[in-house]
Structure formats: structure tokens, C-alpha cells
Amino acid sequence: xxxxxxxxxxxxxxxxxxxxxxxxxxxxxxxxxxxxxADVSRHGKPMYSFQIDVCKNHKKPQFSADLSALDKSIRxxxxxxxxxxxxxxxxDSVFELLEGGFGLFYVGSGPGGYSVCTYPxxxxxxxxFDSAVLGDGDMFGITLLRPGQYVFLEQNKKIxxxxxxxxxxxxxxxxxxxxxxxxxxxxxxxxxVIKLRAAQGLIYKASGGESITIELLKPNDDDSDNPxxxxxxxxxxxxxxxxxxxxx
Amino acid sequence: MAHLTVATSEDTVTRLFEGLRDxxxxxxxxxxxxxxxxxxxxLAFHLEGGDVDLQNDNSLVVKELDIKWDKxxxxxxxxxxxxxxxxxCIIPSPFGCILRAPKxxxxxxxxxFGIDLDLGGLLTSEISLAAKPKLNYFTDPARPAGMSWxxxxxxxxxxxxxxxxxxxxxxxxxxxxxxxxxxxxxxxIDNAVDDLLFFLPGWAKNLIKAILGPxxxxxxxxxxxxxDIDEWxxxxxGVSLGVFDLIITLVADFFAAKFPLLEIEDPFPILxxxxxxxxxxxxxxxxxxxxxxxxxxxxxxxxxxx
Numbered sequence: 001x002x003x004x005x006x007x008x009x010x011x012x013x014x015x016x017x018x019x020x021x022x023x024x025x026x027x028x029x030x031x032x033x034x035x036x037x038a039d040v041s042r043h044g045k046p047m048y049s050f051q052i053d054v055c056k057n058h059k060k061p062q063f064s065a066d067l068s069a070l071d072k073s074i075r076x077x078x079x080x081x082x083x084x085x086x087x088x089x090x091x092d093s094v095f096e097l098l099e100g101g102f103g104l105f106y107v108g109s110g111p112g113g114y115s116v117c118t119y120p121x122x123x124x125x126x127x128x129f130d131s132a133v134l135g136d137g138d139m140f141g142i143t144l145l146r147p148g149q150y151v152f153l154e155q156n157k158k159i160x161x162x163x164x165x166x167x168x169x170x171x172x173x174x175x176x177x178x179x180x181x182x183x184x185x186x187x188x189x190x191x192x193v194i195k196l197r198a199a200q201g202l203i204y205k206a207s208g209g210e211s212i213t214i215e216l217l218k219p220n221d222d223d224s225d226n227p228x229x230x231x232x233x234x235x236x237x238x239x240x241x242x243x244x245x246x247x248x
Numbered sequence: 249m250a251h252l253t254v255a256t257s258e259d260t261v262t263r264l265f266e267g268l269r270d271x272x273x274x275x276x277x278x279x280x281x282x283x284x285x286x287x288x289x290x291l292a293f294h295l296e297g298g299d300v301d302l303q304n305d306n307s308l309v310v311k312e313l314d315i316k317w318d319k320x321x322x323x324x325x326x327x328x329x330x331x332x333x334x335x336x337c338i339i340p341s342p343f344g345c346i347l348r349a350p351k352x353x354x355x356x357x358x359x360x361f362g363i364d365l366d367l368g369g370l371l372t373s374e375i376s377l378a379a380k381p382k383l384n385y386f387t388d389p390a391r392p393a394g395m396s397w398x399x400x401x402x403x404x405x406x407x408x409x410x411x412x413x414x415x416x417x418x419x420x421x422x423x424x425x426x427x428x429x430x431x432x433x434x435x436x437i438d439n440a441v442d443d444l445l446f447f448l449p450g451w452a453k454n455l456i457k458a459i460l461g462p463x464x465x466x467x468x469x470x471x472x473x474x475x476d477i478d479e480w481x482x483x484x485x486g487v488s489l490g491v492f493d494l495i496i497t498l499v500a501d502f503f504a505a506k507f508p509l510l511e512i513e514d515p516f517p518i519l520x521x522x523x524x525x526x527x528x529x530x531x532x533x534x535x536x537x538x539x540x541x542x543x544x545x546x547x548x549x550x551x552x553x554x
Contacts, residue, residue: 006354027338221451
């Protein structure tokens, strides 16, 4: 069987904390015991739910929820079934977590576009965590692969910084990315440039109320000889017919 | 006592052997799963050269019979390890990592990695063998029972005495892989990586290659290639894939039973058709063969009837 490459991680140039895709993740600490429901949406459309059971007796200090894998396992990957189940009938999937442990939400495959909101199971409007707006102590992590200059933007608090990602080239020993770089609002006020090597993690510790966007401004790879990855793309032709399917 | 005796010199036997040799060719392929990797081959070869030396003990020895590879390709298939990024520790503690980032994998499975080695021009090898003459009386299966010798003559279905050389032993000597075989392997590995990643831009290829580390070292480790690639290849071809045993078997079978050194029609033609006269033929009732240092000698007893 031919192995498929995960092309999404090589084509993304924009990463958002409120629209999770591969290479990004969000962490929330569940400080209080209780049963929580997590509602997952994709591009704003409710998709499915699962539960989180936080208790002093549970042993795991972390659960990692792959939102794309759960999408497939809970909904069977069926887009149409989302409308029926939409967040109102929690699935049997329950993540157990030690009180004070961390919930990590990420996208393990596909193009992403997920957001997640968790709340005590009987208190739906009162979210303890909403990926649309990071709370105090939440973390947004990213692993940038493509070398180049990025911009780090947080609109609510008007934070703007530059990220420079250095290219790595094959060497005599396997490349192990350096330890992740941790930043927060205060640090970004002082230092406006974050320097990373390709595949090195960047973790932003939120102070509350943030929504982060990281976008590639200028790649510094010289790929003039290498065509961009071809992505299926459709645009409506000016005549209005459906003959415009083409590779971008 | 024999009625006829025909002696053939060593040179003549050599010419006969050359005809036999030139009819030999092989085209085979196979593959084997060794767990950590799969290996297969496609081979085709013919034979050239060969010094025939008649022996006093009713045998002949053929030396320096060169294997000429028309094709010798070795395919290696391995699964390179899972290639993932991320997975770093977000919150370390003296007791271990409390919170770890997710791993995002570059391939949806362990990638299949195919290496194609064209060894055709790089392997020097030759065969030597010792064989005894073996006679066989051949009746064409297409010949109907009861068919007369004359009808068989007309239908080209005459019976034949066949002289095979039946190997007592066959040796195959692998002298050397060319010095460039190491470079060939390294290039094949590089090509395989490029094939695997062909549609990625350069920066992505560089990143994957950097994470993989020197792929040549990685692949050599998976294939368990030590310092001596010649030895490894000989072991792979000879022991693991059984190519050399296959060659010996094919050569031995060919000489022993597939293609005779000499065929003598029975009855033996003396005079062909001449006008209204039927051909004159001599029935050979018994045929014997003996080899000495100088000659291969055939003795025949003529039968009383055709």
C-alpha cells in the first residue's frame, strides 16, 4: 500500500488559536473536579461532543484529544450526521483526568478548522474553556515547519511580534528540534522577535482574552525550482459554469 | 563387439560444448520477506567462454565458464521508522513530563522505501563443473505408436540417441563486486528518498531528511549492512535469496537433461532420398561412450532390423 504524505502540514501558512489545525494545539488546565462536556465545532458548525471526567482519583495528569480523529470515530466522518447529533447527545467517549490536570486539544490529521468549548455538564452557557478566546493560564502551542518570517498577532490585546523560523538542512546526525520557546504577553512586549528553528515548538501562555493568529509573511526558502504542492482548488469561472476545477 | 567407433577430439568436444552453452539462458525473479525488510531479484544471464578438459576417468571438466549478466537487479523494500514532529515536553518536572505536545506524523503509515540496485555490470562470477557422459534414447512424444521408421523420417519424428553431460558437481565462484557497488547503494538510497518526497518543496525535503538523519546510515542499519558491502550482498544473493543455488541447479539440470551435447538419429542416415529410392539408414542398437584424456569415443552396435 502506498503511503500517503500528510500534505497539510506542509501547506499551511496561517495558524489560529480559535480555528485549530495541524501543528497547533491548545491546553487548558481543569482545576476543579466534575463532569464536563466538550462541544466541538468545525468552521463554526457544531459537529460532535464528548465528555471529560475530572476527579482526584483519576491518575492521568493529561489527556490529548485529537479533534479530527474523534470526528471520525464519533461521527464516522459523515458530514451529514453532524446536524442530527450536533452537540446535544454526548458520545460515550469520556476522557478521564486527574484534578488539576491538563486537557490538550489538537488536530492529528486533515485540514483542521476545529474549535472546542467545554463547560460543566449541566451548566452549558458557563464555559470553563473556549478555544475562541483563551483564558488565563491556557496555552496555545505551534510547531512551525516552513522557514521564513511570520507575524504573531493578538488583536484583543494588540500584541504583535515577528517570528523568524530558520531552515534546517540534512546533517551528519538526525536533527532534533531544540526545546520549545515559551512566550507570554509581557515577554512579547519586550522582545518583538521570536527566533525558532524549523519544527521547534512555540508555546504562548495566555493571560486571558486572547485569540492568536500566526501567519507566514515571507518564506525564506528558495524553492524556485520546486513547484508548490498542488492543492485541489475550485473557483467559479466568470461565466458562471462549473468548469473551473483546476490545480492551484 | 562394437561395429562402429567414432572418436572426437577435445577441440571437437569443445565446439559441441559451445553449441550447448549458447543454448543456455535464464530469466528468473523472486522475492522474500525477511521481516525488517523484503528483498527480491530479477536476473537473466547467459554463459560465455569455458575451457573443456577431457579426463581419463570418463569425465570432463569445464572451467572458467563466465556468467554474463543480462540483468541482475536487486530490490530492497524497507519500512523506515515513523516520522513525526512535535511530541516535546511542555511542562517538565523532576518526576517526568507532566504535559506533552502531540506528535504529528508526516506519513499516514511507516513509509515504504524501495531501493533498486542494478548489479548487472558489477558482479564478476564464473562456473566450473565436472560431468560424466550420459546416454539417453529419445522417442519423440508426438510420434504415434507403430509409426514406421520411414514415416517417422518423413515426419521428422525419428528417434534419437542423446549424449548429455551429467554434472557430478557445479561450482559458482563470485570473484568480486565492483568497487562502485557501495556508491551505487548510496545513490539508490538517495534516489529512493527523493522518489518518496518528490512532490515536496525543497525546504520540506530538507527538513524530513534532517529529521531522518543520514538516510544511508539508517538504511544500512535496517538492512544490517556491516563494513563490507560485498560480503553483505553475497550473503543476500547467495544465502538469503538463494540465487547462487538456483543458478547451480539450473545449470546442472540444463546440462544433465535439458539440452544434449550430441544427438544421433536412429536409424542413422547413410544415404538420403534419391529419386524413387528410399533413404538408407542404419539402426543403432547399442551406443556406448567413453572419455579419455584425448578423446570422446562413441561405439555403436548396428541392429539387425530397422
